[in-house]
Amino acid sequence: MTDNPEWRPCPCAQPADESPVAWRPRLVFAARDYVTGDAFTVVECPQCGLVRTQPRLSAAALAKYYPKSYHGAAGARRFPSVVEWLQNCLYAGRAARVERAAGGRPGHVLDVGCGRGHLLRAFQRRGWQVAGTEIDRHTAELVRAETGADVRPGLLEAFAGADGGFDAVVLWHVLEHLHDPAQVLRDCARLLRPDGTLFVGVPDVRSWEARIGGNKWFHLDVPRHVTHFSRPVLRDLLGRAGFAVLAESSVAPEYDLFSFVQTMLNRLGLRHNILYNALRSGAARLFPMDATDWLQVLVSVLLAMPLSALFLPWMLATVILRCGATVAIIATKTSRLPGGGQTG
Ligand SMILES: [Zn+2]
Known part of the structure; x- marks a missing residue:
């Protein structure tokens, strides 16, 4: 695996650690993209437990694995209207939960990877000032036109310079699409005001459903999902980025x-x-x-x-046993700075 030129050390590796055999990732399984049939491997870091899709593709190579139809055509629904209605109810509940955690009143929220803007609209309906980013430029423009919200193409860098400007940041099923989740969480901490609220949702690669599914698991979605989280790994990453977990849930009825x-x-x-x-x-x-x-x-x-x-x-x-296929965490930025690594 380490012989592959596209293999990279886990983001948890320090520069001095990059070559030792101790960092050789453990093969979890081989898996294929169900859209293109292309072959990938899913590996686990022996040091931090983060599971990743290999080879690691560049942003341009990865973009080819997002078909134009991924976000749906402009103005069209992706799913039957009853599913979209259910989604809207669920997003309304999530916006309410974030608001409770953020002090019980509307503020300024950034939805990173806002997609078609469902959650963004739910915050807007509650009186929040909303901003979003979306990697697909066309979708970003569409949502900006539909909602009037400050939606910018790209990721967190689109709001560089807005440090401390947000009461809440949302990463709803986004982190699994990104190569360096630790850095993304540190960037989120920087964008949040002190005691700001982070809402993050990801599939759980150690859930019962993932174990039964293996390389056929619905949420595996290689190569679009480049990192795969278990609850302990996500909690650890949050702690290192300067967050304290307030609540954890494993219910996402739309999934x-x-x-x-x-x-x-x-x-x-x-x-x-x-x-x-x-x-x-x-x-x-x-x-x-x-x-x-x-x-x-x-x-x-x-x-x-x-x-x-x-x-x-x-x-x-x-x-009951808290092992649902996805996990959602509400965390708060702690005043205690994480040990080192707080640079952008
Ligand atoms: Zn690692």
């Missing part, structure tokens, strides 16, 4: 049932994520579907019924 069903269908040998692709509206499909694929969709729908019935006891167990 949970579906990712369980789709993961099981993938494991049963159906085409990877075929139901997910079928449910996306025509312009947002990630791969074209032929007649055989639609037959598989029919089989998937039939199997989805018993799988959904299985999901209820499964969900209760994962909620």
